[in-house]
Amino acid sequence: MNIVIRKDQWINLAIIASALWFIWFASTHFDEYTVRILNNIAIFTILAVSYNLINGVTGQFSLEPNGFVAIGAYVTALLLLDADAKDYQFDIESPYPWVLGLQANFVWALFFAGTFSSLLALTLSFPVFRVRGDYLAIVTLGFGFIIRILAINNPEITNGSLGLNDIPEFSNLYWTGGIAILAVWGILNIVNSKYGRAMKAVRDDEDAAIAMGVNTFKIKTFAFCTSAFLEGVGGGLLAALLTSISPDLFTFFFTFQLLIIIVLGGLGSTTGAVIGTVLVIGGAEWMRFLDEPMNFGLFVTPAMPGMRMVVFSLILIFVMLFAREGIMGKRELKDLFKKGKK
Amino acid sequence: MILELKGVTKKFGGVTAINNTTFTVNSKEIYGLIGPNGAGKTTMFNIITGNYQATDGEVVFRSEKLNGLKPHTIVRKGIARTFQNIRLFKTMSVMDNVLIGFDFQANYTYFESIFRFPRFFGEEKRIRKRAIEILDYFGIAEFAEHKATDLSYGQQRKVEIARALATNPAMLLLDEPAAGMNPAETKELAHLIRTAREDFDLTVLLIEHDMKFVNQLCDKVLVLDYGKTIFEGKPSDAIKDKEVVAAYLGDFAHD
Amino acid sequence: MINVKDLHVYYGLIEAVKGISFEVEEGQIVSLIGSNGAGKTSTLEALLNNVKKTGEINFSGFDTVNHKTHSLVQRGLSLVPEGRRVFINLSVEDNLRMGAFNNDENYERLKDVMYGLFPRIKEKRLQMAGTLSGGEQQMLAISRALMSEPKLLMLDEPSLGLAPKIVGEVFEIITRLKEEGITILLVEQNAFAALRISDYAYVLENGKIAMQGIAKDMIGDDEIRKKYLGG
Amino acid sequence: PMSGPLAAYGQTTYDGIVLAQKLQPTLKNGDTVKLVLVDNKGDKVETATSTTRLISSDKVTAILGALTSTNTAQVIAIADKKQIPVIAPAATNDKLTMRRSFANRVCFADSFQGKVVANYALKDLGLKTAVVIVDQAQVYSLGLSKAFKKAFEKGGGKVIKKLKITSGDKDFKAIVSQIKTMNPDFIFLPLYHPEASMIARQSKQIGLNKPMFSGDGVANQTFIDLGGKAVEGYMFTDFFDYSAPPTQKSKDFIAAYSKETGKNELNSFTALGADTYFLLVDAMNRCSDPSDSICVNKEIKASKGFEGVSGIINMDKTGNATRSAVIKVITNGKAIYKTTVNP
Amino acid sequence: MNFLEFMQQMVNGFSLGSMYALIAIGYTMVYGVLRLINFAHGDIMMVGAFLGYFGMAVLGLPFVAAVFLAVVGSSLLGMLTDKVAYKPLRDAPKISLLITAIGISFFLENIFNVLFGGTPRPFPVPEYMEHIINISGLIFSVASLMVPIVTLLLLTIILWVLYKTKYGMAIRALAFDVNTVNLMGIDANRIIMLVFGMGSGLAAVGGIFWAVNYPSVEPMMGVLIGLKAFAAAVVGGIGSVGGAVIGGFIIGFTEVVVVAFLPEYGGYKDAFAFVLLILVLLFKPTGILGINFDKSRF
Numbered sequence A: 001m002n003i004v005i006r007k008d009q010w011i012n013l014a015i016i017a018s019a020l021w022f023i024w025f026a027s028t029h030f031d032e033y034t035v036r037i038l039n040n041i042a043i044f045t046i047l048a049v050s051y052n053l054i055n056g057v058t059g060q061f062s063l064e065p066n067g068f069v070a071i072g073a074y075v076t077a078l079l080l081l082d083a084d085a086k087d088y089q090f091d092i093e094s095p096y097p098w099v100l101g102l103q104a105n106f107v108w109a110l111f112f113a114g115t116f117s118s119l120l121a122l123t124l125s126f127p128v129f130r131v132r133g134d135y136l137a138i139v140t141l142g143f144g145f146i147i148r149i150l151a152i153n154n155p156e157i158t159n160g161s162l163g164l165n166d167i168p169e170f171s172n173l174y175w176t177g178g179i180a181i182l183a184v185w186g187i188l189n190i191v192n193s194k195y196g197r198a199m200k201a202v203r204d205d206e207d208a209a210i211a212m213g214v215n216t217f218k219i220k221t222f223a224f225c226t227s228a229f230l231e232g233v234g235g236g237l238l239a240a241l242l243t244s245i246s247p248d249l250f251t252f253f254f255t256f257q258l259l260i261i262i263v264l265g266g267l268g269s270t271t272g273a274v275i276g277t278v279l280v281i282g283g284a285e286w287m288r289f290l291d292e293p294m295n296f297g298l299f300v301t302p303a304m305p306g307m308r309m310v311v312f313s314l315i316l317i318f319v320m321l322f323a324r325e326g327i328m329g330k331r332e333l334k335d336l337f338k339k340g341k342k
Numbered sequence B: 001m002i003l004e005l006k007g008v009t010k011k012f013g014g015v016t017a018i019n020n021t022t023f024t025v026n027s028k029e030i031y032g033l034i035g036p037n038g039a040g041k042t043t044m045f046n047i048i049t050g051n052y053q054a055t056d057g058e059v060v061f062r063s064e065k066l067n068g069l070k071p072h073t074i075v076r077k078g079i080a081r082t083f084q085n086i087r088l089f090k091t092m093s094v095m096d097n098v099l100i101g102f103d104f105q106a107n108y109t110y111f112e113s114i115f116r117f118p119r120f121f122g123e124e125k126r127i128r129k130r131a132i133e134i135l136d137y138f139g140i141a142e143f144a145e146h147k148a149t150d151l152s153y154g155q156q157r158k159v160e161i162a163r164a165l166a167t168n169p170a171m172l173l174l175d176e177p178a179a180g181m182n183p184a185e186t187k188e189l190a191h192l193i194r195t196a197r198e199d200f201d202l203t204v205l206l207i208e209h210d211m212k213f214v215n216q217l218c219d220k221v222l223v224l225d226y227g228k229t230i231f232e233g234k235p236s237d238a239i240k241d242k243e244v245v246a247a248y249l250g251d252f253a254h255d
Numbered sequence C: 001m002i003n004v005k006d007l008h009v010y011y012g013l014i015e016a017v018k019g020i021s022f023e024v025e026e027g028q029i030v031s032l033i034g035s036n037g038a039g040k041t042s043t044l045e046a047l048l049n050n051v052k053k054t055g056e057i058n059f060s061g062f063d064t065v066n067h068k069t070h071s072l073v074q075r076g077l078s079l080v081p082e083g084r085r086v087f088i089n090l091s092v093e094d095n096l097r098m099g100a101f102n103n104d105e106n107y108e109r110l111k112d113v114m115y116g117l118f119p120r121i122k123e124k125r126l127q128m129a130g131t132l133s134g135g136e137q138q139m140l141a142i143s144r145a146l147m148s149e150p151k152l153l154m155l156d157e158p159s160l161g162l163a164p165k166i167v168g169e170v171f172e173i174i175t176r177l178k179e180e181g182i183t184i185l186l187v188e189q190n191a192f193a194a195l196r197i198s199d200y201a202y203v204l205e206n207g208k209i210a211m212q213g214i215a216k217d218m219i220g221d222d223e224i225r226k227k228y229l230g231g
Numbered sequence D: 001p002m003s004g005p006l007a008a009y010g011q012t013t014y015d016g017i018v019l020a021q022k023l024q025p026t027l028k029n030g031d032t033v034k035l036v037l038v039d040n041k042g043d044k045v046e047t048a049t050s051t052t053r054l055i056s057s058d059k060v061t062a063i064l065g066a067l068t069s070t071n072t073a074q075v076i077a078i079a080d081k082k083q084i085p086v087i088a089p090a091a092t093n094d095k096l097t098m099r100r101s102f103a104n105r106v107c108f109a110d111s112f113q114g115k116v117v118a119n120y121a122l123k124d125l126g127l128k129t130a131v132v133i134v135d136q137a138q139v140y141s142l143g144l145s146k147a148f149k150k151a152f153e154k155g156g157g158k159v160i161k162k163l164k165i166t167s168g169d170k171d172f173k174a175i176v177s178q179i180k181t182m183n184p185d186f187i188f189l190p191l192y193h194p195e196a197s198m199i200a201r202q203s204k205q206i207g208l209n210k211p212m213f214s215g216d217g218v219a220n221q222t223f224i225d226l227g228g229k230a231v232e233g234y235m236f237t238d239f240f241d242y243s244a245p246p247t248q249k250s251k252d253f254i255a256a257y258s259k260e261t262g263k264n265e266l267n268s269f270t271a272l273g274a275d276t277y278f279l280l281v282d283a284m285n286r287c288s289d290p291s292d293s294i295c296v297n298k299e300i301k302a303s304k305g306f307e308g309v310s311g312i313i314n315m316d317k318t319g320n321a322t323r324s325a326v327i328k329v330i331t332n333g334k335a336i337y338k339t340t341v342n343p
Numbered sequence E: 001m002n003f004l005e006f007m008q009q010m011v012n013g014f015s016l017g018s019m020y021a022l023i024a025i026g027y028t029m030v031y032g033v034l035r036l037i038n039f040a041h042g043d044i045m046m047v048g049a050f051l052g053y054f055g056m057a058v059l060g061l062p063f064v065a066a067v068f069l070a071v072v073g074s075s076l077l078g079m080l081t082d083k084v085a086y087k088p089l090r091d092a093p094k095i096s097l098l099i100t101a102i103g104i105s106f107f108l109e110n111i112f113n114v115l116f117g118g119t120p121r122p123f124p125v126p127e128y129m130e131h132i133i134n135i136s137g138l139i140f141s142v143a144s145l146m147v148p149i150v151t152l153l154l155l156t157i158i159l160w161v162l163y164k165t166k167y168g169m170a171i172r173a174l175a176f177d178v179n180t181v182n183l184m185g186i187d188a189n190r191i192i193m194l195v196f197g198m199g200s201g202l203a204a205v206g207g208i209f210w211a212v213n214y215p216s217v218e219p220m221m222g223v224l225i226g227l228k229a230f231a232a233a234v235v236g237g238i239g240s241v242g243g244a245v246i247g248g249f250i251i252g253f254t255e256v257v258v259v260a261f262l263p264e265y266g267g268y269k270d271a272f273a274f275v276l277l278i279l280v281l282l283f284k285p286t287g288i289l290g291i292n293f294d295k296s297r298f
């Protein structure tokens, strides 16, 4: 396979190279806490850019990520845990024999996680895309909900609410960061192709897109399955990072968090989604000091645990009030430089 | 003969919007569809393009029956349209708007676009070149990278027609293309449509209330009146037809 | 009736209207003509304080600057918006009812007047306005605006999308409204028809007034003929 | 968790830790113990991140928490690798401490509690058939119901049915209506207080007046407040009895607690929270270098006959606490001590 | 299963359903004017319940006065959120509005959590509400009987306002075109604010009844109820008040039926509500009584 490299691709290559260098540097020089935050950022970047593809670029107001992330996480966890570990862990009911038999290495596990998610997305797209707008939102919200309930109620496969523990910790910054770079690159490639254009056309005016010969159902399904694939992979990385998963991780708060990220970053902007991830995930960590007692010099406020979330929600409201299209709007980082030149 | 409608009827609930209408459009003809408001003209368009299904009757295009086909399939068979109110993709550039018209003509797969296979670059180059050609033809190439909705109304109309032409149609359906234009702009548009017919080898079916425009442009008109045909023939004859004057033109036509 | 001085309209950084002054005298029909994007719609919206603007507007001796759209409507300004904007999920009759929101006592009477003006919408009075054809919607929009018995009626391209016969009727109705004492500010692409029934006219170009004068004189003006009348 | 759906439990537990630190702020060597609070919002990603932060950034000697068994498992997974001891206040799942060297807890495990209830019901009350209501979403509930069923059926009892609920539910009329037709000797509700109190109320409404029994999940005043008259006669297991403080430390603590809050109905979670702190400080004091995590861990496990707020705690090698349970019954709006069960 | 038990379960479903309905109405009304899924609605309900609690437990007000306090307080809160968080975004993309709604929701949950703690507080239910009525074996409390009555009463009033008054007409018109409503000489913003007030007031009534039937209040109580009420509103056809009530009953009955007649699947109770929702939308993509807001003509 020979990949043609164009002039403007050199810039991209340079960006990718510096990102890779950063990953190496961070892995070797930063403390574990920082590395873990970076890992979270990398995984949420994958999730945010892929969620942005269906929600921002294609304009289908879907609230599904928690469902696919959960599926990816469970598939990966079940493939990575050996039969012995599973047998030991399953406490509510004993596992089905086939569950014990599942086994794969990390790469295959992630691949299966993604594939399984996207196959499910394919099946789902037939009913889901019959409805539009807010109805789509509630159907997909329901899907995520159902997945979680299934995880709780099928202890023979998922170990119920106990979740799966002791998942081998394969994820590290090379994996998460590397896949994040791939994901951003791949998604930008989609966006800058006829498929991406068609997705945007569906978002702007579905009827007009049809009138241009676009098979809008196919385009929506592509976007949905691609999102689901990466969400599955992201879920797998998350499982192998946390080493422990359980159904309560995948509530709709998980989806809301992603939604906040992509809207803050600028709905429809892939680079905006990356920026949004850094701000929300990094920012939430940074704001931890709000939970602690504060010393204002003159007086010391008592610790107000939970204050962080209050401030977080206020910031969220203010950002939306003053930057209603999010930080990047629908532009990409590249467009900003273009404007600057003019 | 390129398009033939045979006994097309469309009912909405109890309302009959089109009643047993038959007409044919010949190749390279500019065919006008006129009639009072609510006569069923737009509905007729929607039936031809597959947005609505006819309650009864047949639509035949290049000897192929279109009934039951999906709208996007019909476009690919060579029928493109514009809308009564301009409907451009508002967040996209003029160029991208036109490129959407090439969507089904670019030959690369989803997979190839993700991993940037050589074919992707080749195909993109090809359709971009053609898109520029079309924009150039309409004299709006300089706006290629502008957001489509930043253009003036007249220019947006042109983008919309350019976008439709990008689908490489044999037949173009225009729904009130001159609405909202002043007489000077209308005149320019008429000229543009006429030359485009030659240069793109088009058959045009259009709806318009501006009789001057219709007169200048159309080879033939069909006058619909609440579902039934009251006249078919030359526009210059239509103006004189008593029934047409009574139902549609009124005294106003004599300006 | 209405007196405008140095009006500017802004959309973010875009200045759509760049300092225009004009007036409409009581009992007259005044036209604003100009090509697409000249700023005609923006001017009408500005008179109703519906866009961001600066300048002085005096309506019957009343300074409108600090008043909201709805209170200006209550004072006798009324607009038939561009693109009709009927309430598509309300029936035709309910649309009229909305027009008479602050004019309950005259609703029944005015409704019949409107049905007299436009028999076509009377037939459809129980149908949802969204299922009307474009022209029918335009008729509805005009009647709706009249339901508040305005002193000044502003029409934004009322002939848009109407069949010639109806266009003729609409212009006839506008003349008749004038005779009944309603002052009219008319924005039209169909400059010919507009000028013919107007007393006075302004030509907008790129947000500025390029020309003004007695309407009848303008029809004869060469420049106008060339630019706006197409020949 | 200090925010999120389970914030209430986190907050009550944290109260205990804070008050404990207030009472005993320094080590033997005079150093002040510094508490660092991190809120995990009851969420796994946050749990992992904040645990890493505590270990690598705040360089803590030991971790107290987390609250629920799943999140505690997460904390332990990370801390175990870094050899930082964890003391869980209330995570009762049996598996939690298995195959781990740095996991400890001050509460008893599900299996013990399940046995206590089963035996008490069978032998002391002579109840032979039970309906169990399980909260599918709570590890605590799943573990306890399983342990109970095992012990109850071993002792000759019969579990007629396990009915499933999900925490957050409020309406149990359909469930209690069903139980009424099943007519069991008693109902076992291994639940937390919000659900248990609602079930008790709705049972009384439809005239279902069977004995009800819960674990420590309802061992707090809130349960009685929420249940009102409907929980009269309700039985549950608890760690200790605040009205008859088992140790001197309990007495002191309860005194301090009522000074602080004006109440003396000390919540078990608060007591257990305090005990994690006291146990840790005690272990640290026994190390020459109190910040040596490995030594601290060893000493935690070596704690025998430790006098805690919630009673005498004997730690074993696996990090589990061997301790007695008490059984209480709610009478006239007060939880009245009935009996103590020793392991 | 005997007839009595069946009837008992139906009574249970009816009372639960009407509670969902009550809350779903508010959702649907706000959606009707702003086309906004007001994620904060469940939390306004929570605030309403808290206000009722404070009114009775702290201020010692009688029940009716506490309800009044809660309704007024929540209405004001609803109008305030509209003014602060939604009104400045009238012409912004809907999704921005949605995010501020989520923001308000998080804010209310967390501020109540910080101020009052997450521990549930017992709601002081008046004696007569807990009174049990027994009609030949069918058992229900006065409170659970009152909810359907109040719901249907409020429904009637709202339907009357919506379809029989000109204000209702304006409310319906708003859904499609705020600007043009202004052109009719109507202060659209004020009407929107009133709708928020009404919707929030209803949420407060819902919250109090919820707290009377399940007597505890805590900061997160609105989340799940809000979600289900939202599902109910969608099943019924979001934007349609009658639909919200139908949807509420459907969801309520489904829950009871699943738990009562399919106890094995009790754990799937909440999932069934959503499965049902998906099924309804498959056959009726805009819900049972829904109007298609995306209607675009060619």
Ligand SMILES: Nc1ncnc2c1ncn2[C@@H]1O[C@H](COP(=O)(O)OP(=O)(O)OP(=O)(O)O)[C@@H](O)[C@H]1O
Residues within 6 Å of the ligand: B012, B015, B017, B035, B036, B037, B038, B039, B040, B041, B042, B043, B044, C131, C132, C133, C134, C135, C136, C161
């Ligand atoms: N989806 C629909 N449901 C119900 N009635 C409809 C629908 N679409 C169109 N109609 C009705 O069909 C008739 C024809 O409408 P159509 O839009 O085709 O008119 P038209 O000839 O294009 O008019 P105009 O010149 O005013 O645009 C009208 O009476 C309209 O009310």
Ligand SMILES: Nc1ncnc2c1ncn2[C@@H]1O[C@H](COP(=O)(O)OP(=O)(O)OP(=O)(O)O)[C@@H](O)[C@H]1O
Residues within 6 Å of the ligand: B150, B153, B180, C011, C014, C015, C016, C034, C035, C036, C037, C038, C039, C040, C041, C042, C043, C082
């Ligand atoms: N909402 C808006 N945001 C940004 N720019 C706008 C907006 N509305 C109008 N404009 C710009 O303001 C200018 C004047 O527009 P306006 O609608 O007033 O013109 P017009 O004379 O009414 O044209 P037309 O004949 O097409 O109706 C145009 O350049 C237009 O692009």
Ligand SMILES: [Mg+2]
Residues within 6 Å of the ligand: B041, B042, B043, B084, C133, C134
């Ligand atoms: Mg039409």
Ligand SMILES: [Mg+2]
Residues within 6 Å of the ligand: C040, C041, C042, C082, C156
């Ligand atoms: Mg205009």
